[in-house]
Every structure is written in structure tokens, then in C-alpha cells.
Amino acid sequence: MAYEDLRSFIAVLEAEGELLRIPIEVDWEYELGGWIRKSVDMRPKGPALLFENIKGYSPEQRVFSCGVDSYPRFALALGLPKTTHPREIIDVFRERLKKPISPTIVGTGPVKENILIGRDVDLYRFPVPIFSPRDGGRYIGTWCGIISKSPDSRTANSGMYRVMVHDRTSAGIGFLPFSHLGYHYSLSERANKPLELAIVIGADEVVSMVAAMGFPHDRDEMHYAGALREAPVKLVKCETVDLEVPANAEIVIEGVLLPRQRRPEGPFSEHTGYHGGPVRMRPIFQVTAILHRNDPISRVCMSGKPSNESHSLTSISFSSAALDMFDRHGPPGVTSVFCPPEGDPAARLELKPVDLDCRRNREQQRRSGELNAVPALGGSPRGRRREQAGDRGQRRIGGRRECHALCLRPRPQRENADDPGDCGCNQAVEEDRARAEDRRGAGSQAHREQHAGDGPVAGSAAQQGETCLRRALGRGRFGHSWLGRAREHGRCHSAP
């Protein structure tokens, strides 16, 4: 079943008891991040969150998060029953991706209900959060598809890259040089030409899923979004750039990436759970138009310590891609691959019960590439390689043999310090914030002045989350049980 838009998915989440509406006032500065962190840290997972009352914004401006932060919700996003086993989600995901479906161009769509050009352009009209005290600014793009066309072939690309607001009309985009946007930008910059972009926020979840996946550079991700929803994605032409965007998206920001100009961007909490590096000089995105639906819903993802919805996504997409890789290139005998979200990036393989005693044959498997292949699924080459629990030989599970979990963690000892109890994370938050301040100082004064979010922080995001949770007591469907689980969980939640 294909969703028309994000709203119809949210309606399904609500009907399935997977959504918490938050009618009380929530501050976009840290507090919203505290709520999200709390939900993703629940075991079992807390609900998807729809913020309906953001401080300083009208009730028409809503924020939605955690849409696919659990396997049941991921299954629902694909139109599957929420009880679908992760193994089956991976199989369906993989099978669907084998049949790309071209998008269709339609005349108009809800995204064009409001078209803002010229002086009406203002990125702050949306309740853009600053998630954590260490973040470099307010991030408007955290779960988005950024569309560009290759300057040579004109093939469209959608990629998920973070977007930090600089001011009303410009933003910094944190794409890596080897990403497809990086490639497009390098070509346009060489020609000293601006590169047209459209940032899509709040489309059908499958659009975000494919934007975060690595397809070959000559493929348009929108065909794979069609594959996942088993129906074409409907696109409309943009107003000020020569690009097409999903007709039912909540918000689209059009503009150009300027050549040969940079401004500081970051730092931002990364999927490993750390702030990945210092402030960097990044290209500037100059906004030319904003399109949005009436009562737009900003879709956000708070990146950070595993596991959150970015890890649910990579858990499914890496597992699916890895199994494809083994199918195509061998070695034979791999029947399933599972990359757990908590072990980002890690993989557990299941092998046919042939002559594979892992303990005895480890060297042999290593030589054949069977084990070495696993880190290639997403590990950082700079990460310290570490074979974790599970790397103790084989076990029999339901008649299958499970073989080796390999894991790459940059600083595992620090993560282990985050045990239940007094983990000292508040102190760590403060220390890291101070370091971020220093780094920012090393950026530019102009950059410092951009950030209304700078300055003393009244409590960490973790404390904010606790407070919010108490305030939610009894107000939502998740009220009591949610708090009960929080107590049981009994741990302090650091900002990522």
C-alpha cells in the first residue's frame, strides 16, 4: 500500500497506537531534542512524536519525528503489518528495490499551496530545532532529500545531507565531497556556476529512505522510492529551479549552491553518538523560493547515539544491500545478514549449515574474504576495529548457524561508560559544550553571532527530556506506561 503523503502515514501510526501528540508547549531549543532522545532511548521504543505547540510558533506549525524509529513503524512505512519480523522487512525491502518505478510528473500538488519568493523567503518561519547544546546551529534538514541534477548528464540525485540555517535566506549543507551532491557541486564549481538544489522535507517516508542510501551515481533515487512504495512518486516542477520534487511533500526549499564561497557549518551530532569533528567551511545554499503545504509539518530526525531512526533505516538498508552483495559476489552460503541498529555499523551473518565451524576455519574464511567483507558494509576506515561479542565462534539458532558479529566502533570504551546509573553524562555535556564553544571561536566571529542558541544552557537536553516526560504524564496515550518504562530504564540520557 502506497501512502499519499506523510500525513496519511501519521494517521496510520495514530490508529496503530504508535503516535504521541504533544499539545503542550515545547521549546525548539533543546527541549524538542530532549523529548526525541527520551523516546528513542525507551525499551521497547517510545512512540513517534507529533509536536503541536512549538514555543514562539503558531499551532499550524507542527514538527514530526521518530516515524521509523522501530521495526514495527518501519514495517508500517512500507505498508506492511506492524508485526512483520525484521527478517521479512529486509526481504521485502530487497525484493522491492529490484523493481524500480519511474516517477510521474503532475501539473501541481499540495506542496504548492503556499509559494514564497523574494522578500517572503524566511527559513525561520518554520520551527527549526537546535537539538543539542553542542550543535553548531539550528538544523532545518535532518531527514530530507536534497535534489540536484548532474551538470553533465542531467540525471537527478536525491541525497540526505544535513542543513544548518545561517540566516533567513541561506544555509550550510554538510555533504561529503565523495557524495553525489559533492560530485555535482565539484562540476558546477569548476565551471564557476551555481548548482540548483531543492530540499524536500516531509515527503512519504520512502523518499527519505532512498535519499539516505547509496545507489550508483547514474541512478535517480526517486525510481527506488517508487519501488519501495510500489507506485510512481508524483513530482511537480519547481518554481525557480529546473528540478522536480514530490507533489505531496510538506516543505520544499529551492535555491542554489554558490560556487567558490564557504561559511562555517557544524558541528552536529553524528550517527556514532559523537560530534563528528570541528566547525567546517562548507558551501552556501542561497534560497530562491519556499513551497509549503497549509499547516506544514516539519519532519526532523535527531541524529546521535545508537539507536535512533537513522539506525533503524541503516539496519534495514545495509542488511538488504549486504545480502545483495553476497548474492552477486559471494562467497556462497550466506542466507541472511542482519545489521543491528545498536551496532551501527555491524553485521551478523547467517550461513548455510555447511562445513563452517567458525572457530576452526576462521583463517580460511578470512582469506576467502568472507569476514573481511563485513566491515566494508559501512565501517569507518579510521575506526578502531574491534571484534565484539558474537565473535566467539558459531552458535546454532533454529537449525541455522549464526556466524560472527563484527563491529567497528570509534571509541567503544567511552560508550561502555554510559551504563545505567549515574553515567556522568551531564558533566560530559557541559565539557563538550565548552569544547564546541572553543571550536566555534576558532571559526569566525560572524558565525558566533548567527546563533541565537549560544549562551548559557539551563540544564542539559537530558534533564529537559525528563521534565518533558513528567509533564506529559496522563496527557497522552503513552502517559503512564511510558513513564513507568523510563523509571525502569533508570538511566540518564546524554545528549548524543
Ligand SMILES: Cc1cc2nc3c(=O)[nH]c(=O)nc-3n(C[C@H](O)[C@H](O)[C@H](O)COP(=O)(O)O)c2cc1C
Ligand atoms: C539521518 C542521516 C543523516 C545524514 N547526514 C549526512 C550528511 O550530513 N552528509 C553526508 O554526506 N551524508 C549524510 N548521510 C548519509 C547519506 O545520506 C548517504 O551517504 C547517501 O548515500 C547520500 O546520497 P548519495 O549516495 O546520493 O550521495 C546521512 C544519513 C542519514 C540517515
Ligand SMILES: [Mn+2]
Ligand atoms: Mn545518489
